[in-house]
Amino acid sequence: MNDKDRVELARKEYDDLQLNSKIDLNGGETTVGRVSQVNDKPTGEQSFVVTDKYCPTSASIEQRNQVKEVTVIYRGSSFELSSDAAKDWLLNDIPTGIQVANGGGAVAMPQLQSSAETLKNAMELYPNAQVFVYGHSLGSMNAQYAVSDLSDKESSRIAGGFFYEGPNIYGVLSPKQQATADALTKLNKLFNYVDSKDLVPIGYGSGKMSVGNVIRVNSQKVGLIDQHMWGGYEFNKDGSIKATKEGSLQLAKYRVTQQLSAIDMMRKNFMKSGGGLSSSEEIFLDASEAMAITQGMKQTINGEIAELKQMYTDGIKNAGDLWKTTRSNAENTGSHLSYGECIEALARGNATESSIVREPVREYEEKLAKATKVSRNYDELLQKIGDSIKKQLETDEELANQIRSM
Missing domain, CATH: 3.40.50 (Rossmann fold)
Known part of the structure; x- marks a missing residue:
């Protein structure tokens, strides 16, 4: 759940x-x-x-x-x-x-x-x-x-x-x-x-x-x-709540613990026959454990990414505000100068729209894109593991019946 x-x-x-x-x-x-x-x-x-x-x-x-x-x-x-x-x-x-x-x-x-x-x-x-x-x-x-x-x-x-x-x-x-x-x-x-x-x-x-x-x-x-x-x-796509980094970490720990406990119980039920685990059962359990751990890691980084997005969004806004304030102060100080002359004077001090806004914003956007890519990679991995589990159940009717009866 x-x-x-x-x-x-x-x-x-x-x-x-x-x-x-x-x-x-x-x-x-x-x-x-x-x-x-x-x-x-x-x-x-x-x-x-x-x-x-x-x-x-x-x-x-x-x-x-x-x-x-x-x-x-x-x-x-x-x-x-x-x-x-x-x-x-x-x-x-x-x-x-x-x-x-x-x-x-x-x-x-x-x-x-x-x-x-x-x-x-x-x-x-x-x-x-x-x-x-x-x-x-x-x-x-x-x-x-x-x-x-x-x-x-x-x-x-x-x-x-x-x-x-x-x-x-x-x-x-x-x-x-x-x-x-x-x-x-x-x-x-x-x-x-x-x-x-x-x-x-x-x-x-x-x-x-x-x-x-x-x-x-x-x-x-x-x-x-x-x-x-x-x-x-x-909520995120996996049903996890959008929370702070600390909250996401705590919930991820709980989720993984609960899932691994359920998988361990399933393992014990499989072993009740006394003949050990079949190859299909081993593959299914290994894939299920991999799914649980990967889901937990994904939930953990959801909190990290949410904080990064907020930090980068704030950074982009602050950069724009800083440029507006810098330009306004320059215009007030050099009220006898034209707008172009004020901008030129700021540029001589390396205070340009490019240095204050465009370059930081580009850096923020690049970092955000990397974080988003990591999240997508986890989604792709989870999809592959899920497909593997589904395929195992489709090809082994006895295993599927065992799972349904638990």
Whole structure:
């Protein structure tokens, strides 16, 4: 699953999800699972527990033991005039916002506490599942608090936490909760997405601790509400989010780790037959590993290229501005001279449009072209690896059937 998929999944929290609702992404190409729990608590917490196969709380322990993946999604604040909105804003958003602004508070708000109970309950119900946690806005705060309130044993089952456009609640946490958040962050399992053009995600200053790696999104400016609702997010062709260099690096590490882990699991399943790996299986696994690593490298350089493009774009603009200022100052100083005489005087000091604008701009454009070429080379390599994997599956029906059955 890439960044774009995860945003699509997080958006589901605002859908009218019911028990057994199927959670599909990419127009049905990817199925996450089915809604096995719908929570609407007195605290105002609204959340959904999605399991890889429909398995409600009433299912037997044998059935629940077979669930391998659980996704807990926390819904954000309600904007409608209702009791839900009152609970969200008056009992949770505003008090927690004040705590964040003041650097912390003595007690977490009720909805944060009930959200922690939801996550723990889901982990207890499905004891063999790896767990993913999502939340947006108020849901982000709920998700941040929930993962931070886990025991060491429980937190070892967290496979990923993705929090979008919510305030930084790190200061609200107890020292023990902060230690849990720190450990999961260092393991590169938690990601806190922040659009600086959105007014809601406060508390993320330079050097401030946070629940998760802060991913600063390189966003477009859109309307106030749209900005908060992912409207400014942009994605690369591979589905990775356009973020700063540091954010892209962290997400690339996570992506590669997850993919290599899945490939290792696939390798173990292939080996269950006891006869070792066939040549087709070896080729497929090697190509899959190459794909995962190359995708990670491509995602890493996406952040680098984005920063280079911005730097070169700024450089080109600054060069033009510098020439205008230089020319204007010369005309003011030599007001008795003609325009041509001013330009000639500047040229004698090697201050020409060519030296100030054209030459630097040409250098910037050449460097940008090189960076863009590197990106294209990765795209071509990924295409070749993908074609190799596809060809292997097309020529080996048994291998294709094995993959489909996993």
